[in-house]
Each structure stands twice: as C-alpha cells, then as structure tokens.
Amino acid sequence: xxxxxxxxxxxxxxxxxxxxxxxxxxxxxxxxxxxxxxxxxxxxxxxxxxxxxxxxxxxxxxxxxxxxxxxxxxxxxxxxxxxxxxxxxxxxxxxxxxxxxxxxxxxxxxxxxxxxxxxxxxxxxxxxxxxxxxxxxxxxxxxxxxxxxxxxxxxxxxxxxxxxxxxxxxxxxxxxxxxxxxxxxxxxxxxx
Numbered sequence: 001x002x003x004x005x006x007x008x009x010x011x012x013x014x015x016x017x018x019x020x021x022x023x024x025x026x027x028x029x030x031x032x033x034x035x036x037x038x039x040x041x042x043x044x045x046x047x048x049x050x051x052x053x054x055x056x057x058x059x060x061x062x063x064x065x066x067x068x069x070x071x072x073x074x075x076x077x078x079x080x081x082x083x084x085x086x087x088x089x090x091x092x093x094x095x096x097x098x099x100x101x102x103x104x105x106x107x108x109x110x111x112x113x114x115x116x117x118x119x120x121x122x123x124x125x126x127x128x129x130x131x132x133x134x135x136x137x138x139x140x141x142x143x144x145x146x147x148x149x150x151x152x153x154x155x156x157x158x159x160x161x162x163x164x165x166x167x168x169x170x171x172x173x174x175x176x177x178x179x180x181x182x183x184x185x186x187x188x189x190x191x192x
Contacts, residue, residue: 035077036080039063048085056084131181133152139172140172140173142165146164147162165184
C-alpha cells in the first residue's frame with residue numbers, strides 16, 4: 001500500500017485521536033498531543049461530512065472540556081489550526097482556546113514586570129515607506145527580513161537589507177492592497 005505524506009499524517013493523527021478517546025473512556029486526562037489530535041481528527045471528519053466551517057469551529061471548541069486535560073494544557077495550547085477538506089475545497093480551521101481559557105498562573109503563564117523594556121536596545125533604526133502594489137492584503141511579521149518580503153510590497157530593498165519591522169516579537173503589520181505606509185524598522189541582530 002502506497003500512502004502519500006498527507007495520508008500518512010492523517011493516519012497518525014487518527015491513531016493519536018483514538019488514544020485520546022481510550023484515555024477519556026477510562027477517565028484519564030489528556031496531555032496536549034492527544035488533546036490536539038482529538039480536536040483535529042474531529043474537525044477533519046466534520047469537514048469531510050460537509051458540516052459548515054462556522055459550525056465546525058463552534059463544535060470543535062466543545063469537544064474537550066478543561067477538566068479533561070492535564071494542568072497547563074489550556075495555557076500551552078491557546079489555539080489549534082488544521083487544514084480540512086470540505087466539499088468546496090480545503091480551508092484552514094482555526095479554533096481559539098480549544099480547551100478553555102488559560103488560568104492566570106497556569107504552567108507557561110507570563111508574568112509581566114513593572115516598567116518599560118527597551119526592544120533591541122542600541123540597534124540602528126530608521127523609517128521606510130512600504131506600499132502594497134498587490135491585489136490582496138499582505139501581513140509582514142516582526143522578524144521577517146524586509147529584503148525578502150513579498151515582491152508586491154514595494155520599498156527601497158537596498159535600504160531595507162539587514163532590517164526588520166520595529167514591532168514586538170510575534171506581532172505583525174497588515175499592508176492593505178494599494179495602500180502605502182511609513183514603518184519603523186530596526187537592524188536585525190545575531191548571526192545571519
């Protein structure tokens with residue numbers, strides 16, 4: 001039997017989801033891997049059966065209760081995303097807080113200290129004008145090298161070389177089609 005990588009991945013996901021179902025059936029709590037597998041497996045099956053994406057997302061958030069996962073899982077897994085095949089084609093299904101909201105002091109909680117923190121202190125900064133010449137919105141994340149950005153983003157690529165957006169890590173900026181904006185950029189650090 002020859003399986004594509006996607007088919008192999010689907011069977012692995014199903015196996016992990018079955019493990020989760022067995023554990024739940026005997027009253028055990030789930031770790032993050034099997035809890036994620038269970039949600040993904042159910043999402044894929046609902047999509048296969050033609051359930052609408054909005055209903056899939058709503059039902060996916062109710063599949064595993066917070067009391068069915070180990071402490072810290074809700075904090076460790078703030079969202080689940082899986083590409084599902086619907087009758088109309090593939091869509092990315094995004095489920096926020098699939099195991100309930102994280103507790104403030106759950107494992108992995110972030111406790112923010114008082115005061116301000118300088119981001120990339122001592123690095124060179126400047127401003128660049130960026131225009132989206134494309135037909136769709138483009139999102140650019142915090143640490144993406146500007147000179148490698150989508151070619152529809154029109155900017156002085158020579159001036160952008162060695163720089164990234166000057167925004168906090170893990171955030172991004174949207175560039176709507178046809179719009180131009182001036183953005184703050186900061187020199188990248190570390191080995192290139």
